[in-house]
Amino acid sequence: MVIVLMVVQMFKRYSSMWERLLWAVFIVFLLSPFSILGAGFWLSFGALAIILFTISTSKEKSLALQEVSDEKSQRNIFLKVREHLKTFWGIQWRLCVGLGVLQGVLFGGLSIHSVWANFVLVPWFSFVVIPLSLLSGGTWALGQSIGSDWSFVMQIASASITPLDWTLRLSQMLPWGWQPVSSEIVAQLIFLIVGVLLWQAHKGLMWRLVSFSMVFPLMMTAKHAFDGTQALLPLKPSSTQVNGFAPYVIPWRVHLLDVGQGLSVVVERQGRAMIYDTGASFGAKFSYAERVILPFFAYQGIRQLDYLFLSHGDNDHAGGASVLRQAFPQARVVTDIEQYQGIRCRPQSFNWQGLSVSILAPAWPRKGNNGSCVVQVGDGLNKVMLPGDIEKAGEKRLLASFDEAPHQLRSQVLIAPHHGSKSSSTPYFIDAVSPDWVLFPAGFHNRWGFPKPEVVARYHSANRLVTGEQGQITLTISNSGIQGLTYRRNMAPFWYNRLLGFGTKRQARVE
Numbered sequence: 001m002v003i004v005l006m007v008v009q010m011f012k013r014y015s016s017m018w019e020r021l022l023w024a025v026f027i028v029f030l031l032s033p034f035s036i037l038g039a040g041f042w043l044s045f046g047a048l049a050i051i052l053f054t055i056s057t058s059k060e061k062s063l064a065l066q067e068v069s070d071e072k073s074q075r076n077i078f079l080k081v082r083e084h085l086k087t088f089w090g091i092q093w094r095l096c097v098g099l100g101v102l103q104g105v106l107f108g109g110l111s112i113h114s115v116w117a118n119f120v121l122v123p124w125f126s127f128v129v130i131p132l133s134l135l136s137g138g139t140w141a142l143g144q145s146i147g148s149d150w151s152f153v154m155q156i157a158s159a160s161i162t163p164l165d166w167t168l169r170l171s172q173m174l175p176w177g178w179q180p181v182s183s184e185i186v187a188q189l190i191f192l193i194v195g196v197l198l199w200q201a202h203k204g205l206m207w208r209l210v211s212f213s214m215v216f217p218l219m220m221t222a223k224h225a226f227d228g229t230q231a232l233l234p235l236k237p238s239s240t241q242v243n244g245f246a247p248y249v250i251p252w253r254v255h256l257l258d259v260g261q262g263l264s265v266v267v268e269r270q271g272r273a274m275i276y277d278t279g280a281s282f283g284a285k286f287s288y289a290e291r292v293i294l295p296f297f298a299y300q301g302i303r304q305l306d307y308l309f310l311s312h313g314d315n316d317h318a319g320g321a322s323v324l325r326q327a328f329p330q331a332r333v334v335t336d337i338e339q340y341q342g343i344r345c346r347p348q349s350f351n352w353q354g355l356s357v358s359i360l361a362p363a364w365p366r367k368g369n370n371g372s373c374v375v376q377v378g379d380g381l382n383k384v385m386l387p388g389d390i391e392k393a394g395e396k397r398l399l400a401s402f403d404e405a406p407h408q409l410r411s412q413v414l415i416a417p418h419h420g421s422k423s424s425s426t427p428y429f430i431d432a433v434s435p436d437w438v439l440f441p442a443g444f445h446n447r448w449g450f451p452k453p454e455v456v457a458r459y460h461s462a463n464r465l466v467t468g469e470q471g472q473i474t475l476t477i478s479n480s481g482i483q484g485l486t487y488r489r490n491m492a493p494f495w496y497n498r499l500l501g502f503g504t505k506r507q508a509r510v511e
């Protein structure tokens with residue numbers, strides 16, 4: 001931005017602040033076209049746009065001050081100082097709000113300390129860091145041109161950034177240094193900002209009503225949070241038909257999270273969830289439950305975990321159980337793992353949020369993959385089967401237990417058994433389940449080569465998606481059918497995923 005301003009001044013050409021900003025964007029794209037893919041581009045130019053907007057709105061007042069007569073010059077100086085302070089404060093709070101919302105979009109969280117941090121750091125960078133950096137860079141370049149090493153001047157600019165490090169360390173130690181926010185809250189904050197801008201720009205009654213309507217969603221969320229209630233509709237257990245008609249099904253979602261070569265499935269309905277497996281943990285410092293599942297819950301606005309299913313004891317399925325139990329101590333655990341006290345995986349059914357949850361197997365405890373807890377979740381119209389890591393023997397026993405009613409195994413959605421290995425997904429099992437959607441939880445380029453191509457080919461009549469290729473997979477289930485979204489194709493925050501086609505290799509059709 002500074003370089004563009006200098007070039008414009010050299011050519012003695014008038015340009016508005018916004019035109020200079022556009023020139024800066026053009027030059028950045030010219031030198032680094034892919035900079036648009038980084039969060040730094042949006043944060044930097046977002047901050048510049050906010051600053052320019054604030055300055056332009058206060059310009060009229062500054063022009064009015066210049067018309068004050070010379071007889072009141074002392075009063076004029078006071079008014080100018082006050083106006084500059086108001087402009088400075090306007091820049092600060094707009095930066096906090098605007099960049100805070102942008103942080104929520106890009107990183108899924110906010111920091112309340114950005115208010116005082118910006119108040120200190122923005123002037124410091126404007127009047128100290130940036131001038132010192134430009135001066136040091138020019139001095140070093142001059143030394144290079146005459147054959148001298150003046151790199152010591154760069155240490156001055158480096159030392160000027162030390163307060164930034166202090167501020168970041170202090171904000172991390174203070175309470176509420178980082179507050180995760182859901183996508184719904186971020187959207188409501190965006191509507192709030194638009195509403196405030198419309199309120200300031202237009203004075204008519206109609207525009208004021210439009211502005212208020214944009215603030216209303218956030219007000220309702222705040223009211224529910226203050227009351228300690230959730231906006232949940234009363235639910236009744238779903239049934240296949242009511243008086244010959246299919247019942248209305250309140251939409252629910254199934255999320256197959258990308259936890260590498262592991263498994264974690266979240267069933268979500270109206271702000272509450274149950275989870276099937278947790279992904280792996282490695283040592284005391286890394287867990288997919290902490291790095292993927294908990295941030296996902298925060299971003300989705302999921303406040304309560306009711307059930308935690310642990311299919312079996314392998315690390316890639318139950319490694320993050322302790323993290324989730326600590327985060328949600330009220331959650332009921334369903335597993336045959338001895339170290340966890342809870343509901344055992346024996347055939348039974350219960351209702352949760354109007355959905356029917358059925359444990360299909362095993363009939364008695366078994367060790368290894370074939371002892372996986374097989375669960376089926378349905379709403380009366382659509383069913384989702386979660387078979388864990390069962391292999392051929394486990395599939396055979398499951399089919400035998402439903403020999404008299406094989407239609408009960410029919411499921412529209414199937415999480416592929418054992419990550420799509422050749423030891424599972426037998427033709428008889430596939431024929432009994434007859435899924436419309438098959439989701440393979442397999443890590444990108446995993447060493448086992450899951451899912452095996454011949455196994456994927458067995459599900460030729462279904463939509464086939466792989467977490468290692470498409471990332472997180474989300475299915476929304478309702479009366480209108482099942483709609484699928486993938487992270488790399490649909491949910492990633494940048495448009496370039498669509499343009500460059502990330503995740504489209506071997507992508508099945510998503511209707």
